[in-house]
Amino acid sequence: MNYEGRGQRLRQIMGEKQIDVCLIWDPDNQYYFSGFRAISYSRPIVYLVCKDQTDLIVPALEELHAAEKARGSHIHVYYEQIEMAHKESSYRDHLDKLLARYPKGARLGVEMNSLSAGMFLYLQKKGFELADIGLFIMEMRFIKDSDEIALLKVAGQLSDYAVAESLSHARVGISELELDAYGDKLLLEMASDLYENDIIGYENWTCSGPNSVKPHLYSSTRKFEPGDVVIHSRQVWFNGYRAENERTFIVGKPTEKQKDLFKLAVEAQRVGMEMIKPGIAAREVDLAAYEVFKKAGYGEYVNHRIGHGLGLTEHEEPYLRFDNSLVLQEGMVFTIEPGVYVPGVGGFRHSDTVILTKEGSFSITQHTRNVEDLIFQ
């Protein structure tokens, strides 16, 4: 990964915005710049970037991990055992010292959307002038380079294996969570066969029957019943980079109306995938897919945008939304997932992950989208 180039670009932005030092709080941004990502929870990790060095504040249990991954950073360790009580026992002990290098009124770049209000007040009290750097980091992350795209492609391929395996077990009587588990197991076996020392992450949400009209639900122990429409959603990430892969399917015999709506959602997705390319505005992709639903008389049953950016975070900007006029560029990555949700009939949504190229775009997820292949008797 081009950590050096990312650091240079951040410093260039800092120069333009007259920012003396950046405090990076968001774990995905920390990983983006340093290559280090911890399971942090209740132990804060802080990454500081100034003109000529980077400092990483970590709890003691991350000391070895940070030394291995965040090469080039000065690592500052805080402790939570009594024999080290004379040293730093909180991230703030280090932060106080590191920030004391800057004069009152220095400009400190922070991510206003990730930093907590408590931290904001703490930094403000020190006399810093706080400026939002989050937007600029987000914009850097919009465009994926070839290293990132290589990881995304692996994630996409792995997600296809997992979706295929889960769906091969679709039948009356198995639960949403069991469906998820089949795909997970194969995913992790395949990945372990193919890769040596890599991190695979996975998340699933399967909503079945009456719950398929609620687009975002955690999977439950509900068992499939004859005639259920089911939306199986899956994200797989490979060393942090995520592919999203979602398929609607039907257990048992669908009604004609269900088949029609299924095909309508497939068509809306096809339109969106065909339209997305560099040079087009985000809103146009959303509106084109929406138009498919509207023309068929189902506009009122659409309740979300057609897609979102994807990379290190579950949902990233830019959003493919009716009011976003951002012009898309080569190297951006999006989900294309128009959905229609009709109470009493079912919810219908596929999601694929597409990468924008000079020529247009291609999908890194390929599982079949046809209704005929997604009915399980």
Place this chain on the structure above:
Amino acid sequence: MNYEGRGQRLRQIMGEKQIDVCLIWDPDNQYYFSGFRAISYSRPIVYLVCKDQTDLIVPALEELHAAEKARGSHIHVYYEQIEMAHKESSYRDHLDKLLARYPKGARLGVEMNSLSAGMFLYLQKKGFELADIGLFIMEMRFIKDSDEIALLKVAGQLSDYAVAESLSHARVGISELELDAYGDKLLLEMASDLYENDIIGYENWTCSGPNSVKPHLYSSTRKFEPGDVVIHSRQVWFNGYRAENERTFIVGKPTEKQKDLFKLAVEAQRVGMEMIKPGIAAREVDLAAYEVFKKAGYGEYVNHRIGHGLGLTEHEEPYLRFDNSLVLQEGMVFTIEPGVYVPGVGGFRHSDTVILTKEGSFSITQHTRNVEDLIFQ
């Protein structure tokens, strides 16, 4: 769940602190008060509590879900499709209207540690006086009632099935992620057999061989080698309530030193579990377990506290840490997980989840802790 009682208690605190309205941003706190929890990501959800009503702001795709789960709340929907563009298209549109009910200078309770700096500035600009309510909500959540304990017990039992299944597959050549997958699959099958319409969540982290000395790492495709020490960590949650269950094991033949350190970690955990009860200070539990390591000459290889509170969040306060003098109470729930990490030898840590009762405490996780049962040839 006693949502009514929780609301009453929050309003009592609001009265004492002269807070006019609370803005609850943290998803776990929203779930605690309302029973509604969404997969939110990029679409904010806001829960407002004032003297005589509660308001829930949700994106359109959560409308049906919120109506079902957050009974008693006024639900305000924002939209992201063009035909609704004349209505609210952001959570802030609703928030502006709802907060306009209060005069300038009104006191608004917020969670300073979860609210973003951006939201803080937005609310401050409206002329509210912002007060931290997060600490008081956290204190309410310290003590679990009988409904919560019932869910925790189920989570503990399910986690035992999963850990047993994963460990039954421990052998040279399988990967960290494959080990995780075996337990997940059985967990979700068992849960689906036992429960009708419940939500099970699960997370695992398995660190093997040289990585066992780094206490917190994501599982990877690394395959076990002869002589590996492995720490398998698992959290399982049942309708939101979490049990933590971690076991160290050895693949192949351990060295005498590895066996000694294993037994030392087991002894430290035994001491911690025996000591924890209502009336004792958090710090005493941490120090007692630490003393076991120190006496054996391994104090410098301890790099984290003995445990944390547990419930709806992965790690919750209170923390069992050397500098926390909080006196423990009946109904609190903790992990007990002293660890020792010696480079070149291995990392050793079991974690169990204990509930404090009038009589002392009991563990809701029961998998064997003995080194003899945790060596897999």
